[in-house]
Amino acid sequence: MTRKTSLLVTAFAFAGLLTPARANHGLTRFVSTDGIDSGDCLTNPCRTIQFAVDTANPGDVIWVRPGTYNENLMITKPNLTLQGSGASSTIISGDRTANVVTVFGVTSFTIERFTVRNAGKSGAIPGSAAIELNPNSGSAMGNWVVRRNILVGNGFGVALLNSLGGGTALIQNNLIANNDFMGIINIGHPHVTVRNNTIADNGFIGYYEFVGAANNIVENNVVARNGFGFPCTVCTATGIVVGPVGLNFISFNDVFDNAKGNYAQNTGAGFIPYTPSGPGEISADPKFRNAPYGDYGLSLDSPAIDAGTNTDAPPRDLDGVARPQDGNSDGVPVVDMGAFERRAVN
Ligand SMILES: [Ca+2]
Numbered sequence: 001m002t003r004k005t006s007l008l009v010t011a012f013a014f015a016g017l018l019t020p021a022r023a024n025h026g027l028t029r030f031v032s033t034d035g036i037d038s039g040d041c042l043t044n045p046c047r048t049i050q051f052a053v054d055t056a057n058p059g060d061v062i063w064v065r066p067g068t069y070n071e072n073l074m075i076t077k078p079n080l081t082l083q084g085s086g087a088s089s090t091i092i093s094g095d096r097t098a099n100v101v102t103v104f105g106v107t108s109f110t111i112e113r114f115t116v117r118n119a120g121k122s123g124a125i126p127g128s129a130a131i132e133l134n135p136n137s138g139s140a141m142g143n144w145v146v147r148r149n150i151l152v153g154n155g156f157g158v159a160l161l162n163s164l165g166g167g168t169a170l171i172q173n174n175l176i177a178n179n180d181f182m183g184i185i186n187i188g189h190p191h192v193t194v195r196n197n198t199i200a201d202n203g204f205i206g207y208y209e210f211v212g213a214a215n216n217i218v219e220n221n222v223v224a225r226n227g228f229g230f231p232c233t234v235c236t237a238t239g240i241v242v243g244p245v246g247l248n249f250i251s252f253n254d255v256f257d258n259a260k261g262n263y264a265q266n267t268g269a270g271f272i273p274y275t276p277s278g279p280g281e282i283s284a285d286p287k288f289r290n291a292p293y294g295d296y297g298l299s300l301d302s303p304a305i306d307a308g309t310n311t312d313a314p315p316r317d318l319d320g321v322a323r324p325q326d327g328n329s330d331g332v333p334v335v336d337m338g339a340f341e342r343r344a345v346n
Contacts, residue, residue, distance in 0.1 A: 026059030033067035049073055049082065049092065056080055064114070066090050072098050078106040079142070084113035087150040087175075087318060094118040099132045100154065107142025107167065109133065112149065119154035121180045127155025130179070133169065134161040144169040148318050152294070154179045157202070163188035163212065170195070173318045175296055175339045177201050180229060188212035188243070196220040196314055198296045198338040200288070203229025205238045206258060211268040214247035219278075220308035222286045222296075222338035227259030236271040237264030251278030252309045254286050254337045280309060286338065297340040298327075304337035306330070317341040 027042060029052045035045035041052045041062075049069055052062045061081040066089035073092065082101075084090030090113060094100035097120045103109045111131060120128035130151040133144050144160075147170065151157035157176035160169060169192045176183040176199045183199035183206045186192055190213060199206040199221060206226040207218060218240060227238025239258035242248045243266055255262040262283060264271040287302040289295045298305055305327035313323055313335040324335040327342040336342055 026057060026061065028061045028063055029056055030063050030065065031069070032065040033069070053077065053080065053082075064090050068093055070095070071100075073101045075101070075103045075109065076105055079108040081110040082112070082114070083110075084149075086320075087113050087115050087148060091115040091117065094120070094128075094130075094154075096120055097128070099128045099130075099159075101131045103131070103133050103144075105134070105136040107135070108144065109142075110145040110147070112145065112147040115150040115152070117151070117153040119156070121153075121155045127181050129156035129159035129185075130154040131157070132159040132161060134159075136162055142167045146171045146174060147314075148173045148316075148320075150175045150177075150318070152176075152178045155181050156185055157182070157199070158184045160184075160186045160189045160192065163190070167191065169193070172196055173314055173316070173339050174198075175318060177291075177294075177296060179203065182206070182208050183223075183226065184208065186210065186213050186216070190215045192216045194218045194221060195312070196308070196317070196335070196337070196339060198222045198224075198286075198340065199226065200224045200286075200296060201228075201291065202226045204232065205235070205241055206255075207239075208241045209243040209248070209266060211243050211266055213243035216242075216248045218242075218248065218250045219252045219280075220313060220335060220337050221253045222256075222304055223253055223258065223262075224256045224286050225258065232260060234270055235260040235264070236273045237261035239263060240276075241266050241271065249278055250276035250281065252280035252307070252337065254282050254284060254304045254307065256283045256285060280307070282307060296338070298336060298338065298342045300342070302336075302342070305342050306332070306334035306336060308335040308337045310335050 029041035030045035032045035035047040037051040068091040116130035181204040206223040239262035284303040287299040318339040324333040325344040326333040
């Protein structure tokens, strides 16, 4: 190889290093409240997320700039990523009649860093969800990711419907609060990980699994004060309700003050109470900073601080704070339970 050829090869190698995202994830398309719904959303941002979704190819990333987007999204294209600019600043607000984000008949999908609110709430269960992930018939679940979102003011936070097996789902670092019915409903999906979420003040049940859900991990969550908004005469718990006991892994959660009890097994014929055998479970007031005003961060004396497991813990919290922090100043940084990591005091 001549020196000139070698330099060229080096130059192309560096060019490759500079553009790995495009090679791995398709194109990045942009949406902004001052955009226009025309073209391809690549150079000039579009106005609506739905237009960008309809324009995208499978594997694309749709980057949404701060603002409020009054939309009910229907996504039937595989392997898209909806990327907000931060949950507190990037809001998808539904019309209060239906799901806000419906992902239907596709395998893989990622949504992160949005507030999603105003799904339909009226009418009988099941109502509508902030985010419904529904593989429908003919498409096994691939990899679903719901990460670092705020899901408030809906019927359900996250609804995983129509299990067909296969694939995984990760629901991580979300605040799921003040929804009328359930925080998370899982209709029989296996291989679901529910980690470091704050699931509180939902009207009916915090996390609910239907019979058949197995090999699921529920850890490092705060599940508190669910079940006070909706009457349930057969419920023996409104905190965490699992399918088959012994095939799911419940550990390092703070499950506290749920209206009808904290844990139950759903047998299909009814609920029976049980106590999870996993380590690290506590039931104590998580001491949110100011929940009535939407601040579900942890007060200095919260028992959820440094009480999770660092194993497989996410590297950041909902707000982007690095995990783990040494929140109790004992010299050992340990991840907090819930969606918010309290910063160490130096
Ligand atoms: Ca900590």
